[in-house]
Amino acid sequence: MSVLAIGLMSGTSVDGIDAVLVEISGSEGDLQVSVKESAGTAYTPEERKELLRISTEATSDLQSISSMNFHLGKKFGEAVNELLEKSGHTAGDIHFVSSHGHTIFHQPYKGDGPLDETNTLQIGDISVISDATNIAVVGDFRTADMAAGGHGAPLTSYIDYLLFSNSDRSRAVQNIGGIGNVTYVPKNGRRDQILSFDTGPGNMVIDEVVYRVSGQTETYDKDGRYAREGRIDDGLLAFMNEHEYLQVEPPKTTGREVFGSHFVDGIFEKFGHLDAKDLVATVSEWTALTITDSYKKFLIGKDNEIDEVIIGGGGSYNPYLLERIAHHLPGITVGVHEDHGFSSDLKEAMGFALLGYQCLKGEYNQLPSATGADHSVIMGKVSFTQPDSFARMLAVRGE
């Protein structure tokens, strides 16, 4: 049987709520999911300001945290109800809602105090959502992973596995956000065969170079236009290829502290005399190479064959970057999430719907190898405030 579920995501950018209605069937390793409808709900300026305020240690307070937990629950409930109206469905059609909540605190390491624990705090009470929608709600996933000794993140690797596991094709699911990250999903793969690591910079270096050469008027290389008209400079390419991160064996993670402004300062110091377009072409080529070389070195080179690369994130809208990645991976299909029926913008909200689906079936929905947990857990809490929403939720188990 298939079930209808709604996934909700409120990201750290504090812009608003992504809601997606999906149809799901099957189980881990052979799961089918299709997007039926999606909608975004923006936070008001007041809501955004308050969320930022209570997420900051110096300005947060007990009463506001508790009150906002309820306010967001209602707001999430409204987002669900608006999506339902847009889709032509009613609550009675929906088996469950799955909500990430909004993170106001996340501390994956222990503090110094004797009572300190690793901890995370997502607000947007699931009972409030359930009461506002008359649908069972799963949410607050990260705490269980952290209880098991994990960092409560990333959850994306497992979501990529659920979304893209295939009996015929081994896939590299590549996100190109600020940083690049790959989840390797071998064909017919088991959960313990999934690999995931940060490949290096995503758009971070390209964006910063474009920002500087455009006199701070452009923030990214729209449609890859700069790069396409430039010429690759071998000296700069060799310089960047020497970066030590590229040699480190996975698992590994990186961030803005490694590939941010400071790194680009180094480029301009030695190669600032290059033509603007050549600079962008070269860092774009290099970004593509950090991805494809890491596949060759750490995946294909270790007998993890790749049939297909599926790219998402902002970088998937840079056709030049995609071309260069494909160029360096002859014989491998290179596509984007849209080729599989959905925008990667929706992946997080879809992903939480899938985590909720696994939870309600009583099946593990986390990868210890990705989060660092010392054992597998079923993440998520469940609330069902009415007997009929409870009955629909039970149907997820296929009873």
Next chain:
Amino acid sequence: MSVLAIGLMSGTSVDGIDAVLVEISGSEGDLQVSVKESAGTAYTPEERKELLRISTEATSDLQSISSMNFHLGKKFGEAVNELLEKSGHTAGDIHFVSSHGHTIFHQPYKGDGPLDETNTLQIGDISVISDATNIAVVGDFRTADMAAGGHGAPLTSYIDYLLFSNSDRSRAVQNIGGIGNVTYVPKNGRRDQILSFDTGPGNMVIDEVVYRVSGQTETYDKDGRYAREGRIDDGLLAFMNEHEYLQVEPPKTTGREVFGSHFVDGIFEKFGHLDAKDLVATVSEWTALTITDSYKKFLIGKDNEIDEVIIGGGGSYNPYLLERIAHHLPGITVGVHEDHGFSSDLKEAMGFALLGYQCLKGEYNQLPSATGADHSVIMGKVSFTQPDSFARMLAVRGE
């Protein structure tokens, strides 16, 4: 079938955790529960200090709230594991744990801000408890009632109904804490026939008078000794009987602001010349009368017959008070919780086990008439971090 469950309570006195192992069968209106084992776990001075600090708006902070949510989850988990060891059971015998959590904020009214909502915040993460025990955990009950427009309290009336509903006997379940409160459970009664109100003072006036006449050396009338040697003063009795609260029709609630120090000041002002024992005897007699007269006026007088009174709370250990209540209710059985197999000290922890039981069966576990909610809800969130704890939890439904 019957199930084994563990109830956990951490009260506002911040002393520690009450844990009780109970066997439960049946359903609302005909529910059987028996206590198998119980244990208390005290908070360390550091834990108590920290809980008080983070429950106070001026001293609370975001990081400590989030960290303590995890610390208490682990502590609750230890309380469960210690109770299991004491009882000779293992996690595999237990169908679920049900935890009230520890309340660090409760605001049953809206603030002035545009984003303010009624709200409540209980900590002691249920996923952390589940991971620490390998048992499914229900908890965080009050939010659903508040989402439905209720005050998130009192939950006791419904618990009294579950515990004492009987096909043959109509019962008044009387708590005598600082304040007196009755839950009326008619024989064969439905949930919408339950009545509950504060009868007036519980031990509050007796304790304050004893404190003053003993030169601040005694805090309560141990075994009713003062009262038993005193003589009831008709003038004082008539004076107190004029208190307007006693005339107000239920539903009604009262508190320390009505029957605290200020009220006792009034007694001493006019009757301070009386003998110490006479004073205690008279306020004890009056306290008994506030209870029995309220039954006669608001229950029996309105065709709500009473076969049996079941008294709990600190006042149930004052034999003089019990005698006087029985004296004024001829033909009605007057007993204590212990007559029904458990101390009223365990009632809260037992009660939350029962609320969890109802939740897992997908049945309402709240009384809108008691909390002010505008509709019935199933309170509680559920977490089950392992497939085997999930399976045992499902068995509660009698599958």
